[in-house]
Amino acid sequence: MELNQPWWIDVIKAFIVVNLVLGAFAYLTWTERKVLGRMQNRYGPNRAGPFGLLQPIADLVKLLRKASFEPAAGIDILYYAAPVVAGFTALAAFSVIPFGGVWHWGSYDVTGWVVNVSIGLILLFSLSAIGIYAFVVGGWASESKYSLLGAMRTCAQLVSYEVSLGLSVLGVVIMGQSLSLVDIAEKQQATMWFVIPQFVGFIVFFISGIAETNRAPFDLPEAEQELVAGYHTEYSGMRFGLFQTAEYINMVTLSGLAVTLFLGGWGGPWLPGPIWFLLKLGAFIFVFMWLRATLPRLRYDQLMKFGWKVLLPVATANAVVTAVLVTVID
Numbered sequence: 001m002e003l004n005q006p007w008w009i010d011v012i013k014a015f016i017v018v019n020l021v022l023g024a025f026a027y028l029t030w031t032e033r034k035v036l037g038r039m040q041n042r043y044g045p046n047r048a049g050p051f052g053l054l055q056p057i058a059d060l061v062k063l064l065r066k067a068s069f070e071p072a073a074g075i076d077i078l079y080y081a082a083p084v085v086a087g088f089t090a091l092a093a094f095s096v097i098p099f100g101g102v103w104h105w106g107s108y109d110v111t112g113w114v115v116n117v118s119i120g121l122i123l124l125f126s127l128s129a130i131g132i133y134a135f136v137v138g139g140w141a142s143e144s145k146y147s148l149l150g151a152m153r154t155c156a157q158l159v160s161y162e163v164s165l166g167l168s169v170l171g172v173v174i175m176g177q178s179l180s181l182v183d184i185a186e187k188q189q190a191t192m193w194f195v196i197p198q199f200v201g202f203i204v205f206f207i208s209g210i211a212e213t214n215r216a217p218f219d220l221p222e223a224e225q226e227l228v229a230g231y232h233t234e235y236s237g238m239r240f241g242l243f244q245t246a247e248y249i250n251m252v253t254l255s256g257l258a259v260t261l262f263l264g265g266w267g268g269p270w271l272p273g274p275i276w277f278l279l280k281l282g283a284f285i286f287v288f289m290w291l292r293a294t295l296p297r298l299r300y301d302q303l304m305k306f307g308w309k310v311l312l313p314v315a316t317a318n319a320v321v322t323a324v325l326v327t328v329i330d
Contacts, residue, residue, distance in 0.1 A: 003102065003109040014095065014114050021094055025248040026056035032289045039293040060241075068237035073143040082138030083235065083242035089131035090249035096120040097256040098182045100266045100273040112266060112273060113182060120181040121173065124257065125166060128212070131246060132158050135221070138243070139231030150230030153300070154221035157211055160307035161218075165208035167315035168201045171322035172261045181257075185265025195262040198322070202262045204315045209254040211307065214247060216292040220303055255284035 030045055030052060037044030045052030070079060100112020117123055132155070139151025172194050176184035188194055195202045211218035222230035232243045259265060259280040266273030298306070 003111065004107065005109045005111060009108060009110060010114065013110075017094070017114055018091055021091060021249055021252065022245075024252060025245055026060070028248050028252070028285065029059065029244075030056050032292070035286070035289045036293045039290070063238050063241040066237040068239055071143050071234050074234065075141040075143070078137050078141035079234075080239075082134045082141060083232075083239045083246075086131050086134035086138070086246035087242040087249075089127045089134065090246040090253065093124050093127040093131070094249065094253045094256065096124050096181055097253065097260060098185055098265055099256075099277045116180060116182045119179045121169065121179045121184075124181075124253075128250070128253075129162070131250065132162075134246070135231050135243075138235070139233075142231075142234035144234050146229075147231055147233045150221055150223075150233065153223075154214070154231050157214075157218065157221060157303060157307075160304055161208040161211035161311070164204055164307060164311035164315045165212055167312070167319055168204040168208060169261055170315075170319035171198045171201045174319075174322050174326050181260050181265075185260050185267065188264040189267040193262065193264045193267075198262065198318070200314065200318045201322075202258075204311050204318065205258060205262070208307075208311055208315075209258065210288065210291065211303075213251045213254055213288075215251065215288055217295040217298045218303060219297060220300055223297065251285065251288055252281070255281050255288070258284055 033055075034044035034052070045055035048054040048058040070076075095114040096117065098111075098113035098116070102112070103110045135154045135158075136151045139147040139154065142148070172184060173179060175194055175197065176187045178184055178187070184194075214221050222232075232240055235243060256277075259277060263280050266277040268276030268279075271279075
């Protein structure tokens, strides 16, 4: 379908989406602390502003004003570039997530996505993989044994679960017959949500996604009790803040990807598409927070064993069965 959407509309959409994602990151920190406080029967943020609503602003001011020290033996260029790469790739990855259909404003068409490419899923995974380099290189360039140990644990975990994450979506790609996230979402709206025939793949994707975003109980790369703070031990100020920004935005991106691949994207009755997308996205993010409040951290040996010996065979079997069934039906 040929769309009448000039380049300046794409620029406006990109600007709006980037700022909305950054705003969502800021207030997700407030939301998570509130949710954890309620679930653990304690207070969350309640000092800065009414109900603590100004706490994210106070945290930003603190990070901006805090002195940024760097290790004397650190590798300067890589040390400075790592948090920037982490933040950039996290924001860029969200650009391929569709959040709505097509709207007609006057003589122009406005799409509910920033970028729609035929290999959108591969592009998103590629950007996420580049972001992993930022974590590993940042820990190595800090010239600290604590940071290097955290970086190696990060590398081992992300490699372990990235394989099962990729295999878990093969069934969706086979059923959607496309790598475009827009096409996959529209296919579900024309047939059924892929979470029904691909329930096993959905579970594997969700568990692997928790590990890929370093969230509890898979938060060993940042295990404060064992590693001081993991790969970003030697970072402070806004450089540290960029790593935290990347982690939260990656959680939002992965939740948006799960909504798009398994829950019909922006599809839903009565309400506008972006509202449905936000509701599904919020439900996923709440589960991330719920798990952090509930589950204890896994040991390192449990973490690796669970990734390679459990999720990888299950994801492979699910992809093979889907391919056989689709071939037989066709």
